Amino acid sequence: MIQEKIRMGMIGGGKNAFIGAIHRIAAHMDGLIELCCGALSSNPETAKASGRDLFLPENRNYGSYKEMIEAESRLPQHIRMQFVSIVTPNFAHFEPAMLALDHGFHVLIDKPITFTLEEAKLLERKVKETGLQLCLTHTYSGYPMVKQARQMVKEGQFGTIRKICVEYPQGWLSSASEKEGNQQAAWRTDPAKSGKSGCMGDIGTHAAQLAEYISDLQISRICADLNWVVKDRLLDDDGNVLLKFNNGANGILMASQIAAGEENALSIKIYGEKGGLEWHQEEPNTLKVKWLDAPAQLYRTGHPYLSSFAKHNSRTPAGHPEGYLEAFANIYRNFVLTLSTLHIGGSPSPEMLDFPTAADGVRGMAFIENVVASAHSDQKWHDFKI
């Protein structure tokens, strides 16, 4: 057990910010984290008003992240925040993260890690230099059945992996809602705020991370087809990518935000020599395991037969469904259990250390760079470069 609640400061995530509210639920859920301060918007007034809604103490409700990081670093060690949670749009991740690390604070960042691959590499190097922790919220790898899948692959239950099909269709950008006042749509389709890629950056990266996380393989070559389906949109809103993995396995990654009628239908199928597995994010408590010569099995959360990693990442008995917020909370929990264990000089368990880091962030940014490069090339195969 940890000795006291871990103190968190939040950057971004003020009024009307979708992902900020999600982060706070995830941080609160297990009663291990205290939101002690915040700089909740780039607009100082919005920041302060948002902080009051969240019951922040007046003197730690900051108008800017710079102010917060500096002020907090001057507070006594047992009072000041221990990590920052950065939940701003993509373009505003890098600077506060660097500043926080420079002031000795651990960092948690909403995905994707930065605006460019270059920034991601700089941030990774800074993390190594400071010896601090950086956690990246690739939520979907926080689900217990994803962890079960990874363990079963690692144990070789399916033999050599031969094929990985991951798809992530959404329908919410099927029309030009960015022109109709949808704020989420507006920044996600704006290259100045999102970066080089729209759909592939926003959700394709989740799909790629999921495939690599479960299979413990790395994408080594790609052939990408990006599409700009809705008229006048500046960033891709759809794409299909052929994959080759570093063990020779082949695969497909599909991501779309114009798949009308889909919600958030991330799913993955992996096939090995002896069997395969299938997982759907929208029904996350079931992992379908298929065998060459025996009936398929339904692994379910909350059972004694699961791996230690799956068990560590759930809170309820079998049949009491956990969802997206719990998967998100698992990432927060593992991160702060690690911080807390390190704080008292202990060694975090493998289960605690099982959260995405700067390395995942670098691979994610590289995925975006490589997919965009491949999409603009006439050559079929493109080597995945970092």
Add this chain to the structure above:
Amino acid sequence: MIQEKIRMGMIGGGKNAFIGAIHRIAAHMDGLIELCCGALSSNPETAKASGRDLFLPENRNYGSYKEMIEAESRLPQHIRMQFVSIVTPNFAHFEPAMLALDHGFHVLIDKPITFTLEEAKLLERKVKETGLQLCLTHTYSGYPMVKQARQMVKEGQFGTIRKICVEYPQGWLSSASEKEGNQQAAWRTDPAKSGKSGCMGDIGTHAAQLAEYISDLQISRICADLNWVVKDRLLDDDGNVLLKFNNGANGILMASQIAAGEENALSIKIYGEKGGLEWHQEEPNTLKVKWLDAPAQLYRTGHPYLSSFAKHNSRTPAGHPEGYLEAFANIYRNFVLTLSTLHIGGSPSPEMLDFPTAADGVRGMAFIENVVASAHSDQKWHDFKI
């Protein structure tokens, strides 16, 4: 928005208590509630040790609920707890609830409300007398799609309701695990701790409440078959009940804890003149709606087309599954939004007031009494009496 976090004291729910941990997650999730004090076990040492694990301040980490209620009532109004959450086994609900009400504290109780119907009625009367609020955690009525179902029935979309089939099979008591050190199994199969009924009291009451909540009907006659399947068990572990509702509709309620291989498979089907609906707790974000002359529809959480009640009770966009803990948290949230609104002299909205109360508790206890009476009778139909 509420002005400040609502302060909660917890009775029971210390180390190793399953439901206490669930209550805390539910209370923490939305950042609206502060656990300010506790009397976490009937054993004072366990209570204190548990409180330390939860970061309770030493001076509000009490050794007994009596001590807590009395001490808190002497604290200044802006500091003392505002409600107690009672998460002890069934037999230990009534006394702390009465004491809390007598000292002016609102009360939230884990279901079933009391040990006997008589106690439930006394408690209901006390609530009325004091003008305080009592909330009962019938979790399953907290799911957004359950609320959607209720609204669609209320709006008459299915015409007059004709038939209701609710079933709640679990398998975890398939063997005599109460003799093998399973603490949960031990108290739930012990008449001295659970009351007159085992399975019907523990989960049959949830099924009955769900049927009445969605349909807005009341069970008026029953014909019960209770079974004591595992050898030497003192309380029923299985049962089937024929139902008649106050509008003439018929129904079936099945509850079992020896349905080997089932997890927590509460489900309900309701049929009206024009169509029907079907909901499964283990996949709670989907409500299947069936029509006489048109394709069935899949209503899903997070969509603009849902009722205000369904929307009010979810936190994430479509396709980001919410689960049992969020349903539980909805009950806490509605309760404290009500408290907070009343606190400032406002009128809670219908959506806020939508949590189970003492009246549900009385009907639940009456359900147990009537089912047990019917089970021991040779007569087919038994009038549901309160």
Add this chain to the structure above:
Amino acid sequence: MIQEKIRMGMIGGGKNAFIGAIHRIAAHMDGLIELCCGALSSNPETAKASGRDLFLPENRNYGSYKEMIEAESRLPQHIRMQFVSIVTPNFAHFEPAMLALDHGFHVLIDKPITFTLEEAKLLERKVKETGLQLCLTHTYSGYPMVKQARQMVKEGQFGTIRKICVEYPQGWLSSASEKEGNQQAAWRTDPAKSGKSGCMGDIGTHAAQLAEYISDLQISRICADLNWVVKDRLLDDDGNVLLKFNNGANGILMASQIAAGEENALSIKIYGEKGGLEWHQEEPNTLKVKWLDAPAQLYRTGHPYLSSFAKHNSRTPAGHPEGYLEAFANIYRNFVLTLSTLHIGGSPSPEMLDFPTAADGVRGMAFIENVVASAHSDQKWHDFKI
């Protein structure tokens, strides 16, 4: 392999008869049966016109079943029909069946076997006296996964069976369609044509047979609630029955024809000491098998791991779905494989002999009698009598 096609004569099933067309598809499917003659309607003109549509030779296209049975019995043995298929409404099963047996013809009858229990017993006795075969088309027991379920129960894989829940909701009689020209609805809701019970006779008997067939148990006591939901309907259109089986297991049987929005949703769940199974007629190629301590399994048709009975009753490899017509055809095929084997003096295999017989017919009629008697009694439990 059989030596030559088996020759079938059909009684009933002319123009516009739903079930007659189904029987012919089932009989034709495997190329083992030749429709050589027919008396396809009680109206001689309709009979003849229907026969011409089916390419019957003019001289064997009969105007009445009496004429057919007598004429065919005078034909040379290698030409005359070998069995009759009786697909008339319930009230018109008994007489042609008796006459056919008296003339030495085997008999296949659409379910329920007769109009009354008394007739069923007489028919069963006649079958025994003549040494001929009688097959009853309880279609649902013809599905391969139902046979798999039966074998797994028989092998004791689930231990002692403790609970059986079978339900059969349909919605097609939700309104008074018998008054609006629906011919199927008209005779099925008419006591003079259907018998003592509507819904329980039509589909409740299928549910009861399925439960007994899979479990190899017999219903020994019942407590029935029959309902007449649609105004002015003379026969029950809905019902719920509590069950006790001869090994002490309990159960529920629900059947309804006013379950608006349901199609033909027969399903069954059986629970034993060690696990259970679940099967849904509308997705018949999957059998869900559940275990106390291990992941649930999905048994699927077409796999080498299945029992000899399941394999014998399917035609396609895994993943090529078979359905209702194939289940129906399995009953025809097993019946004619038995006839053909007996014809050459052989011993039919257990797999061939696995079709419903007069004994199932007697139990089905007894089910109707007992359910109706129980429904009209104030006493809770009613002994199942034959």
Add this chain to the structure above:
Amino acid sequence: MIQEKIRMGMIGGGKNAFIGAIHRIAAHMDGLIELCCGALSSNPETAKASGRDLFLPENRNYGSYKEMIEAESRLPQHIRMQFVSIVTPNFAHFEPAMLALDHGFHVLIDKPITFTLEEAKLLERKVKETGLQLCLTHTYSGYPMVKQARQMVKEGQFGTIRKICVEYPQGWLSSASEKEGNQQAAWRTDPAKSGKSGCMGDIGTHAAQLAEYISDLQISRICADLNWVVKDRLLDDDGNVLLKFNNGANGILMASQIAAGEENALSIKIYGEKGGLEWHQEEPNTLKVKWLDAPAQLYRTGHPYLSSFAKHNSRTPAGHPEGYLEAFANIYRNFVLTLSTLHIGGSPSPEMLDFPTAADGVRGMAFIENVVASAHSDQKWHDFKI
């Protein structure tokens, strides 16, 4: 109604031939077709023995297809066969088909139509010259819900189609079963018998035809990745293909025979501007229809709300599942209803004419040629040429 049964001769499909038995069930099911003669194997003895098992008259149980076509063409018109069904391996389709057409017989061929694209074109030209009918058994387009999907797309219910994802994973060639006596595996992995492609020829063609059939679009460009996964296999056993359609829509086609644990999991998702659809061959009676702003719908076979094409291609009421054999039979039925209507000088309805023809065969062979060419190219996009 047709006037008399249509007479069919069969080429191939003797003892132990998987697909021949399937064809016969499909042909027999509706009682519209009479198997009047056959040349059931390239080995005359096997042919004759097989014919006797199928009750063929001795004088029309032929030793070779040449003998059959010639002998039958000399029989009187009202006796001789009316069409041949060619169910030999791929390499042996072309010659008998040409010979049959030359002798005035209509032709039905198992897919793929021929061994090479060149043969397919010759055959298509011959069909045009003779004015005879050729039917190709792309079974999956015979399912009623596939037809419903096609109609809904045609009616513009989803707006312009933007994306099509079709996948066809099987697992049965996951190991080198062609070396272990599996006859089906042996010829399908042998270039001399199967042609240029294994997996893409065998099942990729089905997937492509399904996508084009439902969408009424044509594949115009492809980018193919073929894989030879099992060691020493001569033909591809897996592949992923990026697609562009002639209206600008993009897509993916995945086909695999090494997807361990999969059965025959053909499925398709199509997305338009306003919504989309999803269909799974293994649960073929449900078509999921998704909308941008409304709940998804489950269209099901057997309902009055379906299109005339869906209704024409089913035999049972809603909830009585039809499967693969019925889909196959639909193709036979539409073909012979067309023949029969033409025979009496009538005009077949659009529903009757809705079966795959030589044009589908040519596109299928072109698909194989183009995929193989693309797979061997370094260039990303390859124009689909015929």
